[in-house]
Amino acid sequence: MGAPFWQSSAPGSIYDHIKVASFALDAEGHIEQWSARAEELLGISAAEVLGCDAVEALVPEELRADVGEKVAEILDGREWTGLLPYRRPAAPGAGGAGHSAADGIAELYVMPTTGAGGTRGAVCLAVDAYALRRIETDLAASQAVFGQAPMGFLLFGSDLRLVRVNERVAAAFGGTVASHTGRTPRDYLPRAEAERVTAALRQVLDTGEPVTDMQILGPTAEEPQTSSAAQAAQAAREGQPGGLRWSISLYRVHSRTGRPMGVAAVVSDVTRRRRAESEAASARRNLALLNEAGARIGNSLDLETTARELLGVTVPQFCDMACVDVYQSLIDGDEGRPGLADGSAELRRVAFASAVSDAPVTAVGSTHRFDFHSPHAAALRTAQVRRVPGGVDEGDGGLVQTTLAVPLVAGDTVVGLVQFSRARGSEDFGERDAALGAQLAARAAVCIDNARLYRREHSRALILQRSLLPPGDPEAAGLDIACRYLPGNTATEVGGDWFDVIDLPGHRTALVVGDVMGRGLRAAVAMGELRTAVRTLAMLDLEPAEVLAALDEIAGGLGGVSDEVYLATCSYVVYDAVTRRCTFANAGHLPPAVVEPGEPPLLLEVPTGMPLGVGGEPFEEVEVELPDGALLALYTDGLVESRDHGLDEGLEEFRKSLSDNAQPLEDVCDHVLDTLYTRHGEDDIALLMARIRGLPADAVGDWRLPAEPRSVALAREHARTQLAAWHLEPLIDTTELLVSELVTNALRHGEGGRSGGGEPEIRLRLLLDRTLVCEVWDSNLVQPRRRRARDTDEGGRGLQLVSMLSRNWGSRRTHRGKTVWYELALPGSGPLPEPDAEALFSAF
Numbered sequence: 001m002g003a004p005f006w007q008s009s010a011p012g013s014i015y016d017h018i019k020v021a022s023f024a025l026d027a028e029g030h031i032e033q034w035s036a037r038a039e040e041l042l043g044i045s046a047a048e049v050l051g052c053d054a055v056e057a058l059v060p061e062e063l064r065a066d067v068g069e070k071v072a073e074i075l076d077g078r079e080w081t082g083l084l085p086y087r088r089p090a091a092p093g094a095g096g097a098g099h100s101a102a103d104g105i106a107e108l109y110v111m112p113t114t115g116a117g118g119t120r121g122a123v124c125l126a127v128d129a130y131a132l133r134r135i136e137t138d139l140a141a142s143q144a145v146f147g148q149a150p151m152g153f154l155l156f157g158s159d160l161r162l163v164r165v166n167e168r169v170a171a172a173f174g175g176t177v178a179s180h181t182g183r184t185p186r187d188y189l190p191r192a193e194a195e196r197v198t199a200a201l202r203q204v205l206d207t208g209e210p211v212t213d214m215q216i217l218g219p220t221a222e223e224p225q226t227s228s229a230a231q232a233a234q235a236a237r238e239g240q241p242g243g244l245r246w247s248i249s250l251y252r253v254h255s256r257t258g259r260p261m262g263v264a265a266v267v268s269d270v271t272r273r274r275r276a277e278s279e280a281a282s283a284r285r286n287l288a289l290l291n292e293a294g295a296r297i298g299n300s301l302d303l304e305t306t307a308r309e310l311l312g313v314t315v316p317q318f319c320d321m322a323c324v325d326v327y328q329s330l331i332d333g334d335e336g337r338p339g340l341a342d343g344s345a346e347l348r349r350v351a352f353a354s355a356v357s358d359a360p361v362t363a364v365g366s367t368h369r370f371d372f373h374s375p376h377a378a379a380l381r382t383a384q385v386r387r388v389p390g391g392v393d394e395g396d397g398g399l400v401q402t403t404l405a406v407p408l409v410a411g412d413t414v415v416g417l418v419q420f421s422r423a424r425g426s427e428d429f430g431e432r433d434a435a436l437g438a439q440l441a442a443r444a445a446v447c448i449d450n451a452r453l454y455r456r457e458h459s460r461a462l463i464l465q466r467s468l469l470p471p472g473d474p475e476a477a478g479l480d481i482a483c484r485y486l487p488g489n490t491a492t493e494v495g496g497d498w499f500d501v502i503d504l505p506g507h508r509t510a511l512v513v514g515d516v517m518g519r520g521l522r523a524a525v526a527m528g529e530l531r532t533a534v535r536t537l538a539m540l541d542l543e544p545a546e547v548l549a550a551l552d553e554i555a556g557g558l559g560g561v562s563d564e565v566y567l568a569t570c571s572y573v574v575y576d577a578v579t580r581r582c583t584f585a586n587a588g589h590l591p592p593a594v595v596e597p598g599e600p601p602l603l604l605e606v607p608t609g610m611p612l613g614v615g616g617e618p619f620e621e622v623e624v625e626l627p628d629g630a631l632l633a634l635y636t637d638g639l640v641e642s643r644d645h646g647l648d649e650g651l652e653e654f655r656k657s658l659s660d661n662a663q664p665l666e667d668v669c670d671h672v673l674d675t676l677y678t679r680h681g682e683d684d685i686a687l688l689m690a691r692i693r694g695l696p697a698d699a700v701g702d703w704r705l706p707a708e709p710r711s712v713a714l715a716r717e718h719a720r721t722q723l724a725a726w727h728l729e730p731l732i733d734t735t736e737l738l739v740s741e742l743v744t745n746a747l748r749h750g751e752g753g754r755s756g757g758g759e760p761e762i763r764l765r766l767l768l769d770r771t772l773v774c775e776v777w778d779s780n781l782v783q784p785r786r787r788r789a790r791d792t793d794e795g796g797r798g799l800q801l802v803s804m805l806s807r808n809w810g811s812r813r814t815h816r817g818k819t820v821w822y823e824l825a826l827p828g829s830g831p832l833p834e835p836d837a838e839a840l841f842s843a844f
């Protein structure tokens with residue numbers, strides 16, 4: 001409680017500011033009372049003026065006549081108010097005991113009085129006019145602020161109740177200015193906000209430290225100014241949405257002597273500013289999110305990786321949970337499957353992410369369908385974003401506040417759906433969020449569609465490439481074969497690596513490894529064309545250097561009308577199982593590796609040559625004889641080169657990996673791949689390994705016959721004897737017949753071979769391995785040609801017999817002529833040929 005009214009108040013009253021002085025006049029106009037305040041204001045002591053005529057004592061001489069008349073009127077009972085110049089006391093030490101020149105103006109209030117016995121007199125109140133005018137100006141300014149300022153002003157007393165508010169506050173909260181007197185913050189604000197403001201008021205009152213720009217949530221902007229203060233306060237206490245944002249600054253108010261009188265508050269409406277700041281911050285966040293999406297999404301051509309990159313950008317920056325579903329038919333490449341357009345087709349979940357620990361999870365890789373009437377299916381059908389409130393999806397476990405179902409649209413194709421979800425208690429998605437989600441999904445959709453298209457092309461190229469490679473376990477005469485092909489991963493395009501094992505006449509084998517420079521479907525097609533060309537040229541029994549020369553011309557024309565240049569490297573090796581000789585030719589390829597029994601592995605020095613397609617450069621050959629048990633390895637650069645190590649380092653590691661070669665060939669092949677770094681996936685890898693297993697001497701029959709008619713019978717006898725030794729009696733009759741035909745042709749049409757420049761001779765050779773091969777050599781370069789003999793022809797039927805009775809036959813050039821050969825299947829390896837009797841009869 002305040003002090004009793006009879007007690008003196010503390011210093012700091014209004015009278016300290018305006019300096020009110022008083023004195024009294026008697027009936028004759030003489031000063032009979034002189035207050036201490038009068039002595040202080042006017043600078044005249046009581047001893048000097050008491051009993052003196054007031055006009056003579058206080059009024060300058062030039063004004064005494066007029067003032068005297070006024071004093072007479074006052075003593076007659078009339079009041080008077082006017083301005084009176086007065087003298088202020090001289091400053092201490094100024095010299096002289098008198099007064100200084102008149103330098104003050106007092107506003108004088110003179111009021112007539114009646115004393116005991118009816119005597120007349122007057123009481124005079126003098127106020128410093130300058131101080132009074134200053135107070136009047138301050139009051140006018142204060143009134144202007146409280147009545148006209150666009151900001152709100154509030155004055156709280158020391159009890160933290162309102163003493164005064166201005167019109168702006170009254171307009172915002174309703175009611176008149178006077179109706180707000182005595183209220184507290186709790187009458188205007190929600191409880192939490194009111195307690196926060198009250199604590200700030202108390203802190204400012206106690207410490208004197210001001211509080212600036214304190215943000216509070218006020219009443220709603222929609223409240224009418226005509227509503228009552230109670231209604232406005234009730235709305236504020238209930239914390240209705242859409243409330244105004246206020247900025248309040250508090251400072252303590254003091255009296256002239258420094259006594260705290262209360263707290264003043266300056267309040268401004270910052271709703272629009274905060275809204276603009278919020279929108280600007282939201283726009284900055286969205287731009288940052290889009291920028292991050294542009295940098296992180298689409299760095300891989302892998303579909304699943306791209307989907308995970310999208311979720312890595314959006315969780316938890318944009319939402320709490322998210323998943324990506326893609327149409328299963330698009331992943332499979334069956335884009336025309338029915339049901340795709342209505343949104344209810346089968347989808348596969350390719351990515352999921354959550355910042356909520358107990359969020360429901362659908363396993364990545366699982367498939368599902370959306371109900372036709374669901375908002376998710378509608379989003380897929382219409383290619384429009386749909387907002388799904390929490391609780392609609394029974395599988396959300398009650399944790400989802402709201403979900404954005406955003407279709408993944410690439411061009412004019414919907415490839416899937418991404419779902420952005422926010423957990424319970426989070427802010428709902430708004431229009432701005434929906435637009436941002438659509439932009440993020442659009443960026444990801446293009447990348448996902450590119451990854452899908454790349455996967456489809458990669459798969460097709462891989463199927464094409466594998467269809468052109470030889471079977472997994474190729475066989476060759478006099479060789480054990482092991483091979484491996486490792487395609488690059490799905491993030492890299494298919495390369496043009498290939499290898500081949502080609503049977504040649506005379507139990508010879510061509511081993512081929514090549515690599516078309518470049519990647520993709522075109523590289524795979526070019527590889528297929530070159531592989532086909534190699535097989536065709538190999539069947540012509542050309543020398544290795546001749547094969548590469550022909551391939552060089554073919555590679556130069558692969559570009560066709562597009563003039564695209566295809567370059568390829570190739571290593572071509574011909575192995576003769578009878579002589580154990582390998583003839584190497586190389587077109588820019590890596591050197592073959594050779595390991596002889598008991599010797600360290602080495603890289604064979606073969607002339608490198610230019611890649612195929614360069615044109616104009618000859619190719620050289622190198623012939624090497626290898627012992628039984630020797631190991632030969634051909635490979636492509638993906639085996640020995642990657643970003644992690646250079647080519648020289650890879651070649652050295654490859655050479656070392658061949659040191660342990662005593663294992664079965666398949667195990668050696670696996671050991672090489674396990675030792676070297678082959679999982680980089682940067683390039684295709686082809687590895688072809690062969691172990692030498694030459695034909696034993698008893699598996700070869702070789703005779704030289706004179707170029708005479710008797711050699712026909714001699715050839716039959718050698719064949720019959722040799723087949724009997726090999727226990728191939730079922731083949732004796734057919735072999736004798738065909739040998740007779742070939743030797744007869746050599747005598748008639750060939751010139752016979754010459755041994756060291758001597759007499760002409762014919763060579764007969766029988767080879768036994770997986771099949772039986774018979775060869776007849778002569779010195780004529782003209783290749784035999786099968787033709788249909790007419791009834792009147794005496795000859796021309798020998799090659800028809802050879803074709804009908806053998807599994808295969810042909811002719812190849814040699815250094816000094818040609819070799820005509822045929823091949824018979826061994827008994828037990830398959831049905832023997834059964835020639836048509838009518839055809840045999842017609843042949844004779």
